[in-house]
Amino acid sequence: MGSVYDLDRLIRILRENLNLQLQGYRYHAGRVSWGEINGIADLPLSVEDYVEPGLYRLKEGYRFRHSSVSPKVFLLPSEQVFLYESEDYARVKAPDTSEMRQTALFGIKPCDRRAIEVLDNIIGSKNPVYASRRKSIAAIIVEECLEPNNNCFCGAVGSGPSIEGGFDVAYARLDEKRVFFKYGSELGRDILVKLDLKPAGEREVNEYREKIESTRELTSRAFSRVMREVQENLLSKARDKDLWLKVSEDCVGCGNCNFVCPTCFCLEFEYSINEQNMGVKTAQWTGCLLYTYGQVAGGHFRPELYTRYRHFVLHKFVFYPKQIGLIGCVGCGRCITWCPMGIDLRGSVNSVAQGGVNAGK
Amino acid sequence: MLRVAFLKLTSCSGCLNQALVALLASEDLLSKYEVVYFTELGTISSDNYDLVLVEGSVSNTKQERELEEFRARSKTLVALGTCAVQGGVQSLRIGEDIEEVKKTVYPFPEKIDVYSEPKPVSDIVKVDFFIQGCPVKGEAVVNLLRKYAIGGLPLILPESVCSECKRKGLTCVMVSQGIPCMGPITVSGCGALCPSFQRGCYGCYGLRTWDINVFKLEKFIDKVNKLGAPGSMIQTALRGYGYKSFKYVKGR
Ligand code: SF4
Ligand code: SF4
Numbered sequence: 001m002g003s004v005y006d007l008d009r010l011i012r013i014l015r016e017n018l019n020l021q022l023q024g025y026r027y028h029a030g031r032v033s034w035g036e037i038n039g040i041a042d043l044p045l046s047v048e049d050y051v052e053p054g055l056y057r058l059k060e061g062y063r064f065r066h067s068s069v070s071p072k073v074f075l076l077p078s079e080q081v082f083l084y085e086s087e088d089y090a091r092v093k094a095p096d097t098s099e100m101r102q103t104a105l106f107g108i109k110p111c112d113r114r115a116i117e118v119l120d121n122i123i124g125s126k127n128p129v130y131a132s133r134r135k136s137i138a139a140i141i142v143e144e145c146l147e148p149n150n151n152c153f154c155g156a157v158g159s160g161p162s163i164e165g166g167f168d169v170a171y172a173r174l175d176e177k178r179v180f181f182k183y184g185s186e187l188g189r190d191i192l193v194k195l196d197l198k199p200a201g202e203r204e205v206n207e208y209r210e211k212i213e214s215t216r217e218l219t220s221r222a223f224s225r226v227m228r229e230v231q232e233n234l235l236s237k238a239r240d241k242d243l244w245l246k247v248s249e250d251c252v253g254c255g256n257c258n259f260v261c262p263t264c265f266c267l268e269f270e271y272s273i274n275e276q277n278m279g280v281k282t283a284q285w286t287g288c289l290l291y292t293y294g295q296v297a298g299g300h301f302r303p304e305l306y307t308r309y310r311h312f313v314l315h316k317f318v319f320y321p322k323q324i325g326l327i328g329c330v331g332c333g334r335c336i337t338w339c340p341m342g343i344d345l346r347g348s349v350n351s352v353a354q355g356g357v358n359a360g361k
Numbered sequence: 362m363l364r365v366a367f368l369k370l371t372s373c374s375g376c377l378n379q380a381l382v383a384l385l386a387s388e389d390l391l392s393k394y395e396v397v398y399f400t401e402l403g404t405i406s407s408d409n410y411d412l413v414l415v416e417g418s419v420s421n422t423k424q425e426r427e428l429e430e431f432r433a434r435s436k437t438l439v440a441l442g443t444c445a446v447q448g449g450v451q452s453l454r455i456g457e458d459i460e461e462v463k464k465t466v467y468p469f470p471e472k473i474d475v476y477s478e479p480k481p482v483s484d485i486v487k488v489d490f491f492i493q494g495c496p497v498k499g500e501a502v503v504n505l506l507r508k509y510a511i512g513g514l515p516l517i518l519p520e521s522v523c524s525e526c527k528r529k530g531l532t533c534v535m536v537s538q539g540i541p542c543m544g545p546i547t548v549s550g551c552g553a554l555c556p557s558f559q560r561g562c563y564g565c566y567g568l569r570t571w572d573i574n575v576f577k578l579e580k581f582i583d584k585v586n587k588l589g590a591p592g593s594m595i596q597t598a599l600r601g602y603g604y605k606s607f608k609y610v611k612g613r
């Protein structure tokens with residue numbers, strides 16, 4: 001058991017004793033973005049996100065869950081230079097990716113941790129930028145959730161609100177002051193030993209468990225059917241054009257859902273020529289909701305927007321499981337929050353899974 | 362040397378100035394291009410051109426003939442900027458009495474020979490490539506000139522302004538502050554300029570006509586109006602920056 005000040009000590013141990021740079025949710029000037037954490041003042045400890053579909057407000061409080069960024073911002077940057085080549089292809093040079101500082105991810109959520117697992121399985125070593133950044137992660141510190149926001153549904157996809165593996169230290173804030181710590185690895189144990197906290201009493205352990213369970217309950221209600229049935233129904237309705245047109249009727253194809261999704265990984269390449277007449281091949285984030293997604297030389301295989309929205313939903317719930325054995329949606333709700341049209345993925349899934357357009361809305 | 366002509370129709374010169382400055386600032390391009398025609402400099406050359414960059418929309422039949430002439434004498438013709446591509450701010454007059462409009466703006470309205478609906482360049486001649494923007498970004502023109510010099514053209518990636526917002530790590534002003542923003546339905550290319558200054562986009566790069574039909578447009582307008590956008594904001598912006606789209610909205 002500890003307090004928020006022990007988070008500061010934890011940061012110091014990671015930085016000074018383990019010589020790691022810390023990356024995580026950084027509070028600065030009224031917003032929470034992704035960046036380097038140098039001390040407790042950088043953490044979003046005194047703010048709380050209030051969300052609805054298509055709405056986000058950062059308020060005073062102590063339960064920060066999400067902003068529009070995720071660990072993807074660090075692992076798969078929005079712009080990655082892949083190649084420089086001369087006109088005759090003689091001088092080809094890839095940017096150096098070996099120089100990554102050893103890093104600890106700090107304060108990511110259980111759903112974020114699952115999202116990294118998804119990305120690991122999808123991308124792994126295929127992308128040198130991702131691979132070198134992933135390799136640089138030497139420690140993972142997770143903040144478990146004792147109260148979800150309105151759009152969180154980790155319980156429904158089994159990615160949160162607690163974490164059982166794949167981390168070093170996890171902490172949960174029982175209230176504004178008190179913090180409950182646990183470890184998930186040898187390294188984590190060593191770190192907690194160094195922190196030298198007093199053991200949690202039975203009352204505190206129970207309080208932690210109750211809050212985790214109530215969060216699990218609240219985040220498990222998103223779907224009206226069990227996941228297997230949801231998946232079967234989604235697939236069997238894949239060709240019901242009218243249904244998908246209806247479900248996607250508010251969508252304008254802006255792509256915000258893709259960009260904020262911690263598991264969306266699609267990149268597109270852009271070639272430019274610099275002053276030295278070198279060709280520069282740059283990868284940048286794209287997503288299936290954008291028009292360019294289905295554009296290929298000589299044509300377009302998904303010109304109609306509803307087919308791209310359908311792909312988004314089916315990919316997360318049906319195709320990722322076929323690709324990597326994990327549901328691609330980690331239930332973070334970011335796509336719901338940051339959709340300017342306020343489209344609710346949960347509602348879309350329910351509408352299709354129940355087979356009636358108005359069902360589940 | 363490649364022969365390039367800068368042709369100006371009805372417009373503010375912003376795009377051509379961006380293009381000229383970008384060209385003059387890039388040494389590598391100066392050794393590859395020769396500017397043989399520039400409307401505002403008055404240089405008249407009746408030769409053939411490799412590349413013609415056209416700024417502005419078409420306002421009368423004289424401009425139509427001029428455009429056709431340049432098309433006939435050029436290998437490649439590029440529409441530069443929202444006016445040339447979609448009609449631009451001149452489209453604000455569509456639906457008004459043209460004689461009234463002339464009187465409001467000019468001291469000698471009888472000297473003004475324009476028809477009531479400005480036309481995008483592609484209504485008159487075949488366009489090989491276009492760059493949107495009001496004005497276009499110099500970088501986009503440089504990118505075009507560099508690629509054209511080695512025998513190609515850039516790829517058009519018609520995405521939303523939101524794409525640029527998110528890639529830059531900006532926090533959405535609409536979702537997080539309730540500021541009306543037209544980014545979701547507007548073509549990318551500006552680098553999310555307005556949202557980076559905590560302002561909503563007003564759509565100067567033009568409507569994303571690829572995904573946005575009248576039905577989607579109405580859904581979006583409803584949404585933005587609910588945020589308290591001044592009633593006329595979207596209509597005005599669409600009339601000014603989305604000539605083609607205005608044709609959809611007009612019938613409402
Ligand atoms: S954020 Fe919303 S409107 Fe934009 S593409 Fe995604 S679902 Fe459609
Ligand atoms: S699909 Fe939506 S809820 Fe699921 S992981 Fe992506 S952003 Fe989160």
Ligand code: SF4
Nearest residue numbers: 111145148152154160
């Ligand atoms: S989705 Fe679950 S794990 Fe993620 S922030 Fe919300 S409550 Fe926490």
Ligand code: SF4
Nearest residue numbers: 523526533534542544
């Ligand atoms: S601020 Fe505007 S352009 Fe940026 S993401 Fe939000 S709606 Fe899109």
Ligand code: SF4
Nearest residue numbers: 551555562563564565
């Ligand atoms: S954000 Fe919108 S209004 Fe502002 S420069 Fe870009 S396209 Fe134009």
